[in-house]
Amino acid sequence: MGEAEEQVDVAANLAEVRRRIGAAAGVAGRAAEDVVLVAVAKGQPSERLEAALAAGQRAFGENYVQEAAARWPGLRARWPDVVLHLVGALQSNKAREAVALFDVIESVDRPRLAEALAREAARAGRCPRLLLQVNTGREPQKAGVAPEGVAELLALCRDRLRLPVMGLMAIPPEDQDVGPHTRLLAELAERHGLAVVSCGMSADFEQAIRHGATEVRVGSAIFGARRPRVT
Numbered sequence: 001m002g003e004a005e006e007q008v009d010v011a012a013n014l015a016e017v018r019r020r021i022g023a024a025a026g027v028a029g030r031a032a033e034d035v036v037l038v039a040v041a042k043g044q045p046s047e048r049l050e051a052a053l054a055a056g057q058r059a060f061g062e063n064y065v066q067e068a069a070a071r072w073p074g075l076r077a078r079w080p081d082v083v084l085h086l087v088g089a090l091q092s093n094k095a096r097e098a099v100a101l102f103d104v105i106e107s108v109d110r111p112r113l114a115e116a117l118a119r120e121a122a123r124a125g126r127c128p129r130l131l132l133q134v135n136t137g138r139e140p141q142k143a144g145v146a147p148e149g150v151a152e153l154l155a156l157c158r159d160r161l162r163l164p165v166m167g168l169m170a171i172p173p174e175d176q177d178v179g180p181h182t183r184l185l186a187e188l189a190e191r192h193g194l195a196v197v198s199c200g201m202s203a204d205f206e207q208a209i210r211h212g213a214t215e216v217r218v219g220s221a222i223f224g225a226r227r228p229r230v231t
């Protein structure tokens, strides 16, 4: 591979992903507008994000606070109605930056982080909407609260800390059918009166929608291959 970034027709990819979301929503008896498409931008050059913005996309997902902080303030000056989601793991010591930058934080999975977010939100006088990340596959190396821990974490976040928890998010095991994981997530959300079910990525978003996802997080199907992360 050379230095030059591969050409990707982001607008065409976006239109195709939107068409597929609409079709899957139709199969599930739902309106296309009831499914939120979050365009996951990690590892993508800013030109591709600008192409998506120019094509009308407004909800974006980032995995790393640093990468998001480097480019979204500039992009937001031009597209103020962007809705920025943090979909990657968040360390408690980055809570202040995350509260300042993001509109939605999808990776709340432990009391210490919830408490840090509550503290920073009170300090900032604003709080992003939150999702609790659930480890539906019970993978030991993966972030997320276990399904049976949702009630307790939700009680802390919603009832004690008064945080705006809107729903649940999962990243199912790569080698498994997304369907049962989405259904479990949707059942937990319904049991607790939460509206948002965030599940499904490029490889399986239609399947996730058919099983109850209200939000899908799609990166490479829109933006093409990512740059490998350099740490």
Ligand SMILES: *Cc1c(COP(=O)(O)O)cnc(C)c1O
Pocket: 040, 042, 063, 087, 088, 171, 201, 202, 203, 217, 218, 219, 220, 221
């Ligand atoms: C990278 C990522 C996505 C998007 O993955 P694609 O396979 O490129 O669609 C979605 N959700 C999370 C949490 C991610 O880290």
